[in-house]
Amino acid sequence: DQQVKQNSPSLSVQEGRISILNCDYTNSMFDYFLWYKKYPAEGPTFLISISSIKDKNEDGRFTVFLNKSAKHLSLHIVPSQPGDSAVYFCAASVMNRDDKIIFGKGTRLHILP
């Protein structure tokens, strides 16, 4: 039973446009959410996170939005750049319970020239 779902395996976006990656979760206990970025032959690297007490967190070109009632979060990248081509993993956790993070299956983002 998938607790964190990324229903789009891949996404293609024109350079300079906005990329929107979506993630849904089923466990209402999750209260902390993270996005990781992964290039081929490298380990995932942390990108941005959001606590459930917020509905938006912004870091430069990256913004994460959280809709708790819909159990949905999204990552916006604007403007998209060639270096953004990678696999993006959505992840969720319960703070102060244990150190485990549950990952989604990932979305491969292609930035087109």
Add this chain to the structure above:
Amino acid sequence: NAGVTQTPKFQVLKTGQSMTLQCAQDMNHNSMYWYRQDPGMGLRLIYYSASEGTTDKGEVPNGYNVSRLNKREFSLRLESAAPSQTSVYFCAIGQGVPQPQHFGDGTRLSIL
């Protein structure tokens, strides 16, 4: 990735062989994790260790054993490798949520 070193980077095994994957950190983090990444499956937790001397099962522990002998090192052992264990294995470290985990660059393991 700086701070988390995995060895080896690549390995090919025959079915039934044993193998230990090594992970070492220099960031003094308490928690260490082993994940596997398979096509279309994302990252799945195999085992984790919240502190030196403790280990717990993750989502997919069958066929694996782990050892956390000290704070720096966390090893993953395949006692009798099976083709289904062909995967990319990632070690990660952390200080607990909300601090993010830091990953190594992975070990690519093929079992024939």
